[in-house]
Amino acid sequence: MSIDIANEPKMTWTGAKTIVDPQRSIRRGSLYVAETRIKKMLKWWKSIVAFGLGNPTLYLLSIGIGIGSLVDSSLGPNAIDGVNYLTFLAPALLATAGIQGAMDEVTWPTLEGFVWDRTFFSMNATAITGKQIVNGVMMAAMARCVLQVFLYEMCLLAFGAISWQSVPILLLVCSAAGLGFAAIMLAFSASIKDDDDGMFALVGRFIITPMFMFSGTFYPITSMPIYLQWIGWISPQWHATNLGRAMSYGMPIEPWLLILHWALMLAMAIVGFSWAHRVFDRRLSK
Amino acid sequence: MPKNAHKDSKERHRAVAAKKTKPEAMIIAKGLTKTYGDFKAVDSIDFTVHRGESFGLLGPNGAGKSTTMKMIAATSQRSGGELTILGKDPNSNGPEIRAHLGVVPQQDNLDRELKVWENLMVYGRYFGLPRKWLKVKIEELLEFAQLTEKRNSKTEELSGGMKRRLTIARGLVNEPEILMLDEPTTGLDPQARHILWDRLFRLKEQGVTLVITTHYMDEAEQLCDRLMVMDKGKIMAEGSPAELIKKYSSKEVLEVRFGSANNAQVAKELKGIGTRLEVLPDRILVYAENGEKCLEQIVKKGLHPVTSLVRRSSLEDVFLRLTGRTLVE
Amino acid sequence: MSLINTSVDTAIAIAERRSNRVGASVYSGRSRVVLERGYYALKSSTWMVVASGFVEPVIYLLAFGYGIGQFITGSTDGNGNPITYAQYIAPALLATSAMNGAIYDSTWNVFFKMHFGKIYNGMLSTSMGTLDVALGEISWALLRGLAYAIGFMAVVASMGLVPSLWGLLAIPAAVLIAFGFASVGMGVTSYLKNHQQMQWIQLVMLPMFLFSGTFYPLSIYPQFVQWFIQALPLWQAIELIRGLTLGILNLTMLGHVAYFVAMIIGGLFFTTRRLTALFLR
Ligand SMILES: Nc1ncnc2c1ncn2[C@@H]1O[C@H](COP(=O)(O)OP(=O)(O)OP(=O)(O)O)[C@@H](O)[C@H]1O
Ligand SMILES: [Mg+2]
Numbered sequence: 021m022s023i024d025i026a027n028e029p030k031m032t033w034t035g036a037k038t039i040v041d042p043q044r045s046i047r048r049g050s051l052y053v054a055e056t057r058i059k060k061m062l063k064w065w066k067s068i069v070a071f072g073l074g075n076p077t078l079y080l081l082s083i084g085i086g087i088g089s090l091v092d093s094s095l096g097p098n099a100i101d102g103v104n105y106l107t108f109l110a111p112a113l114l115a116t117a118g119i120q121g122a123m124d125e126v127t128w129p130t131l132e133g134f135v136w137d138r139t140f141f142s143m144n145a146t147a148i149t150g151k152q153i154v155n156g157v158m159m160a161a162m163a164r165c166v167l168q169v170f171l172y173e174m175c176l177l178a179f180g181a182i183s184w185q186s187v188p189i190l191l192l193v194c195s196a197a198g199l200g201f202a203a204i205m206l207a208f209s210a211s212i213k214d215d216d217d218g219m220f221a222l223v224g225r226f227i228i229t230p231m232f233m234f235s236g237t238f239y240p241i242t243s244m245p246i247y248l249q250w251i252g253w254i255s256p257q258w259h260a261t262n263l264g265r266a267m268s269y270g271m272p273i274e275p276w277l278l279i280l281h282w283a284l285m286l287a288m289a290i291v292g293f294s295w296a297h298r299v300f301d302r303r304l305s306k
Numbered sequence: 307m308p309k310n311a312h313k314d315s316k317e318r319h320r321a322v323a324a325k326k327t328k329p330e331a332m333i334i335a336k337g338l339t340k341t342y343g344d345f346k347a348v349d350s351i352d353f354t355v356h357r358g359e360s361f362g363l364l365g366p367n368g369a370g371k372s373t374t375m376k377m378i379a380a381t382s383q384r385s386g387g388e389l390t391i392l393g394k395d396p397n398s399n400g401p402e403i404r405a406h407l408g409v410v411p412q413q414d415n416l417d418r419e420l421k422v423w424e425n426l427m428v429y430g431r432y433f434g435l436p437r438k439w440l441k442v443k444i445e446e447l448l449e450f451a452q453l454t455e456k457r458n459s460k461t462e463e464l465s466g467g468m469k470r471r472l473t474i475a476r477g478l479v480n481e482p483e484i485l486m487l488d489e490p491t492t493g494l495d496p497q498a499r500h501i502l503w504d505r506l507f508r509l510k511e512q513g514v515t516l517v518i519t520t521h522y523m524d525e526a527e528q529l530c531d532r533l534m535v536m537d538k539g540k541i542m543a544e545g546s547p548a549e550l551i552k553k554y555s556s557k558e559v560l561e562v563r564f565g566s567a568n569n570a571q572v573a574k575e576l577k578g579i580g581t582r583l584e585v586l587p588d589r590i591l592v593y594a595e596n597g598e599k600c601l602e603q604i605v606k607k608g609l610h611p612v613t614s615l616v617r618r619s620s621l622e623d624v625f626l627r628l629t630g631r632t633l634v635e
Numbered sequence: 636m637s638l639i640n641t642s643v644d645t646a647i648a649i650a651e652r653r654s655n656r657v658g659a660s661v662y663s664g665r666s667r668v669v670l671e672r673g674y675y676a677l678k679s680s681t682w683m684v685v686a687s688g689f690v691e692p693v694i695y696l697l698a699f700g701y702g703i704g705q706f707i708t709g710s711t712d713g714n715g716n717p718i719t720y721a722q723y724i725a726p727a728l729l730a731t732s733a734m735n736g737a738i739y740d741s742t743w744n745v746f747f748k749m750h751f752g753k754i755y756n757g758m759l760s761t762s763m764g765t766l767d768v769a770l771g772e773i774s775w776a777l778l779r780g781l782a783y784a785i786g787f788m789a790v791v792a793s794m795g796l797v798p799s800l801w802g803l804l805a806i807p808a809a810v811l812i813a814f815g816f817a818s819v820g821m822g823v824t825s826y827l828k829n830h831q832q833m834q835w836i837q838l839v840m841l842p843m844f845l846f847s848g849t850f851y852p853l854s855i856y857p858q859f860v861q862w863f864i865q866a867l868p869l870w871q872a873i874e875l876i877r878g879l880t881l882g883i884l885n886l887t888m889l890g891h892v893a894y895f896v897a898m899i900i901g902g903l904f905f906t907t908r909r910l911t912a913l914f915l916r
Contacts, residue, residue: 067832067834067835070838071834071838074838075838075841078841078842078845078846079845081845081846082842082845082846082850083845083850086845086846086850086851086855087699087703087707087850087851089851089855090707090850090851091703091706091707093709094706094707094708094709095706100706136751218680218681218684219681219684221684222681222683222684222687224691225687225690225691225694226687226690229690229691229694229695230694233694233695233697233698233702234694234698234702238698238699238702238703239702239703239705239706243702243705244702379760381756381759381760381914397660398659398660399659399660400660400661400764401659401660401661401662401663401762401763401764402659402762404759404760404761404762404763405761405762407760409760411756411760413753415753415754415756415757416757417672417676417754417757418754419675419676419679419680419754420672420675420676420679421675421679424675427675428668428671428672428675429757429761431665431668431671431672432665432668432758432761432762432763433761433762434663434665434668434762460679480761480762
């Protein structure tokens, strides 16, 4: 018995010098990262589509139509903004879909990349930099965000909750909200220490849920006590909701507020990106 | 017994001795099989482990060692055959059998949410041991694992070797009758390795039965009374280290290198030298009673190895012979 | 140092005492040790995470009960007496949070322990049995559930949303409900392999939450939909607790209780079998 060296598997070896083009990977690193992430996402496309369509439909049925019927019959002719509750609610739920879609790709997956299977470290061991990982992850997250918002819009159209003319502008509004929030959440997720997975529970309870509930989603922000209204001011959810309502059924809005809504969402994205770049670089070189 | 009265006293003595030390079987496996889907990870193996014995499992990666260990540890149910541990069937008496066992799995499965001390305490409590007794025991174990200073660290903060030592200490917390160690010293530094060998040796002296898998042949030679070499789920050979070496190898081995491109070519010319040739990708092993003589023969043929080395035959040679990858006789 | 001493028999003796009883292959009577482990783990975890478990239902209550509640008039209890919208949904949120808490503890937490922490591998290489693990883990979930139910009831009662003294019984009822969900949830979790599949649990819980008479009476649905919803555990739970907090008692409540007892027994049986299949095979 012996090892058959004639049939030993041959390992070819050209050397990184000739096969890796460093300039090219510097230029395209983010795309490589995005590619990996999107491939991973595609593995779950069924659940992503199911959730993208399922979740909103359920909320629409239960809150938009169920609670909506209570509200409409209680208010009669004095309806909020003079439209039925479903129409009032639709832009808000759409904003939630955008934010949720983007966020799902930057929270747990980031913990996975840094802690569980440490893929970010192995990416970083190639020519890819921390900033490129951030950009790539965000590209993938935004792909998911746009897809999810689009699916939701189709759903809303079917219920007659939005008009088809408002589809493109609402898509833009909700993606901007998703971008701003996801960038900040990405930086935040990356700052969570290895053994602190409980942090997400806290963020969920004290940030995401209140943001969802108190940002004028289910009723105008002005019908809340004044000491709760600030939640809306700092939340992308409210900015996107308010913009969305103006675009969808022509809710009256001051021009300066219109600009402010856009500006704040973009500011969040800028802050989020630069924070995320810093955190990633620091953590990867630790 | 008049019939035997004429037998000489020496023989009679031996018979008595044999009866006295008639080994008690702790683990009996017959036709033991484990399948994952269609794949037979362990393929109908028979073996017996006796009380106080140190039993080693050797074999290449994927041979089925860990699978066998898990079945013995009553944490994996067999797919076929019979398995008796301390006279009981692990399928129906799992918790009871596991009370007798100390298990050190190949991959540490410490409780990440607990600190070092808490890991030992909770594990002991799983056996139902009283807290008071455990408190004393844990001090002993911490000292044994040299982790006294780390008692309040989270397990994540331990180095790889420290985790390993903690896992081993944890396996001792119930003072097991059978200690199952799956590659116990992987990741340990030489000093920790020797300390562990020493401790295991002492445990054995106190009557603990050891079942060990390892990829270190020196460890197997040091620790094991009896070895079982497995490959592809089957038993290839069984015996004491010395027996195996005697049966499957020669007295000496000559290792010669001709550069990896030339070995195959040269090997053909070496035919007939020594009792057997083993051609590895990087060197050629010549098995013989006298290595120096073979080297002379080679040089006489006009072949000049880049390096050459004569050494005593070891378990490593047995291992290579029994589990070589392809058959080219 | 001697690693062997006189009490070498302890672990064995303890195990042998049980060896001839029914179920010895899965139960060693030590599920409380899982609680001890939980206590140690809790000590070094972030207390805020644990303590704030009942914050979410309170936020829902504020947003829906008081927020949307401003726009809703004409809610009634089962007997047709007028109540506020907040009073209507508060018991439903308690039932939902009992469900969510139990499911969270028995799914996400268990999922992590199973696949990432490998904690059950460790437990089951000792003389613990699979039923010990299942019962222990579920009891731990219940202790937390109990604490949250008390916390939520304290908040809700101080807002005047529990008009009846019977409402005190809502706390044990919440624990019963949590027990039912936890025992089934843990078994289901054992089938799931990754985060994405874990999300499917959410896809079952969310519609239950949204449609089980949480926010409005079932009467707006056609009859066959009503029957379907009435068969779901969350509807049973909400009816039970709403009856108690509003002080409207009747015999159908025993039916709700029986529903959960059945769920507990079935769930435990199923979970134990699954754990055995997973870790001892
Ligand atoms: N849970 C499982 N499912 C499917 N196949 C498995 C499983 N566990 C082990 N195997 C397969 O069974 C075979 C034996 O595995 P085992 O872990 O027993 O090997 P081993 O001898 O311990 O190897 P090593 O030296 O690498 O530890 C391998 O081919 C492995 O792929
Ligand atoms: Mg192994």
